[in-house]
């Protein structure tokens with residue numbers, strides 16, 4: 001497998017979606033190819049960064065407002 | 080929760096508010112509109128809790144509401160977009176995962192990818208890099224953007240994302256491959 005072919009398979013590899021034979025060939029390639037190993041590292045780091053985007057606190061005012069809405073809510077049967 | 084357990088609701092807010100906001104940002108024009116869409120989503124969640132029957136998970140249900148709210152707002156916003164914004168030829172996400180000229184005739188790398196593991200964590204995870212990542216996702220076409228938002232921002236599984244978006248497993252994979260490829264590419268240029 002060439003580097004050019006390997007990079008096309010790496011997302012499926014990270015997804016755990018490659019058939020066993022392909023996975024093994026990719027892993028063998030990665031073990032012996034620093035460039036492709038660095039490329040996988042870039043993909044993994046990108047994912048980590050994207051995940052960080054979701055780390056955001058609920059602003060206190062928004063939280064209070066929503067909690068008040070929740071407390072005012074009653075199951076339909078009790079209305 | 081149905082009995083009015085405010086602590087459980089607060090835990091839900093803490094857990095999903097950030098991911099919901101990020102996903103909403105993928106649909107509407109700006110942050111203010113996204114905050115608004117998330118607020119409306121939570122209010123609908125509160126109002127609908129007594130009708131939630133647990134056939135889907137709470138998470139799926141909440142994000143399903145968000146997608147409805149955000150998509151209808153996008154349709155409204157779209158009328159306000161300049162014509163040029165709707166048609167782009169060099170659409171991000173349609174480029175090759177790696178430029179073909181980075182490989183030689185034997186298919187080996189000629190210009191090697193940088194090893195980001197040697198970068199200081201503070202540099203890699205800095206605010207400016209995160210902002211660049213957010214922008215890279217923002218410039219993707221909506222079909223690719225929603226997949227990477229659900230998968231990598233909201234942390235959904237491949238099956239959950241495909242089912243919520245109503246697309247096939249194969250389609251989900253292809254879109255994710257291209258979306259992640261674009262983000263990596265943008266970062267590689269930025270961090271070089």
Ligand SMILES: [Zn+2]
Pocket residue numbers: 002003006029033035036037
């Ligand atoms: Zn290689």
